[in-house]
Amino acid sequence: MSFYTLIKPEQLADHFDDLNWVIVDCRFSLADTENGQQDYIQAHIPGAVYAHLDRDLCSPVVPGKTGRHPLPAIDTLVQSLNRWGIDRQTQVVTYDAAGGAMAAARLWWLLRWLGHETVAVLDGGWQAWLRAGLPVSSGEERRSPRIFIPDLRMDLLADTAEVLVSSRQPNFRLLDSRNADRFRGENETIDPIPGHIPGAISAPYVENLDEKGDLLPGEALRQRFLNLLGSVPAQSAIFYCGSGVTAAHNLLALAHAGLGDGKLYAGSWSEWITDPSHPVQTS
Numbered sequence: 001m002s003f004y005t006l007i008k009p010e011q012l013a014d015h016f017d018d019l020n021w022v023i024v025d026c027r028f029s030l031a032d033t034e035n036g037q038q039d040y041i042q043a044h045i046p047g048a049v050y051a052h053l054d055r056d057l058c059s060p061v062v063p064g065k066t067g068r069h070p071l072p073a074i075d076t077l078v079q080s081l082n083r084w085g086i087d088r089q090t091q092v093v094t095y096d097a098a099g100g101a102m103a104a105a106r107l108w109w110l111l112r113w114l115g116h117e118t119v120a121v122l123d124g125g126w127q128a129w130l131r132a133g134l135p136v137s138s139g140e141e142r143r144s145p146r147i148f149i150p151d152l153r154m155d156l157l158a159d160t161a162e163v164l165v166s167s168r169q170p171n172f173r174l175l176d177s178r179n180a181d182r183f184r185g186e187n188e189t190i191d192p193i194p195g196h197i198p199g200a201i202s203a204p205y206v207e208n209l210d211e212k213g214d215l216l217p218g219e220a221l222r223q224r225f226l227n228l229l230g231s232v233p234a235q236s237a238i239f240y241c242g243s244g245v246t247a248a249h250n251l252l253a254l255a256h257a258g259l260g261d262g263k264l265y266a267g268s269w270s271e272w273i274t275d276p277s278h279p280v281q282t283s
Contacts, residue, residue: 002091003120005256006215009132012093012122016046022086022143023048026057026096026103027126030190036096036103045095045129046137049084053103053245056080057110067271068190068243069106077110078148085143088116095122095129099213101205105248109264115151121252124214131212158238158263160272166238167199173232175203175262177241177250178269185282190242193273195282197240203228205246208253221257234260240268 003011015021025048027036033054040050051057058069059076072080086092092111094104100121111119122128130136158166166172176196181187183202188194196202207224208215215221229237234254241247244266254262272278 002118003093004117005120005252006123007093007120008123009129009134012045013132013134015091018091020089021091021093022084024084024092024094024104024107025050025126026053026094026107028053028096028103039097041138041140043136043138044141045126046135047141048095048137049141049143051080051084051094051103051107053106057103057106064274066274067267067269069245069270071244071266072110074114074150074152077114078150081111081114081148082145085146086111086116087146087148090116090118090146092116092119093122094119095125097126099125099209099215099249100252101209101246101249103245105252106245108252109156109248112261113153113156114148115153116148124212127213155235156261156263158265160265160267160275160278162263163197163238163240163265163272164278166236167197171232171236173229173237174200174265175228175237175239175250176200176269177203177205177239177247179204179206182242191270191273193280195280196269197272198279198281200240200281201228203239203250205241205249205253208249215253215256218257221253222259225254225257225259229259234262237262238265239263240265240272242268243270244268 029035096102096104185194239247
């Protein structure tokens, strides 16, 4: 049995001894970028390797040209996958401590971008694992390396030029995954310019989660995104956030709802505002 969007803790626990399964701990904190790895060393799901958002799942920031979390170079990302023991036959499971929204969904999206379908996010993340009373390990873990061969899916990615065009087209949807106050240009504490891309609609990723941090049931997610998309198909929807990380959570939820694949504007708001000619809207 393969998993493509979500997996429950009990389902994952049944596969500890499966050599074709790889668990990746993606815990990360914007406030303290080393905290996630320190937490991993102290306690993690047995067998899990660690992926650092800044070092493993992004490329270096180029001031004035990129957003805060640029996509990693493909060759660099493939080297990391090789080191973690992931090839095209591997079932990958990712998790973090934010319901999948911080970096677990980012790695889920990156693998799908590279053509790897058998990747799922642990529903409820680290907290759900602990609530289930399942075992934990400590220290750093390594796996035997494998060779990952990518098959790039450019249909999952949108660049700034496509956003500029699609934001003016009625047959496209541009969806902002940040909290509604940041969409309106209020309470902006991360990026230097507040607001949103004109033509975008607000679609906060947090509305995919229940009070425990688990993803909402598939039917509830389906209705949510049908309301957001209207008559626009998923493949004509572009999602962005502040830096291209939490927008992947909306894409995960969209796929889990059975509506297909949207696109990620990876540079997102923090890249958009590097060009002063790009329009900005608040309200």
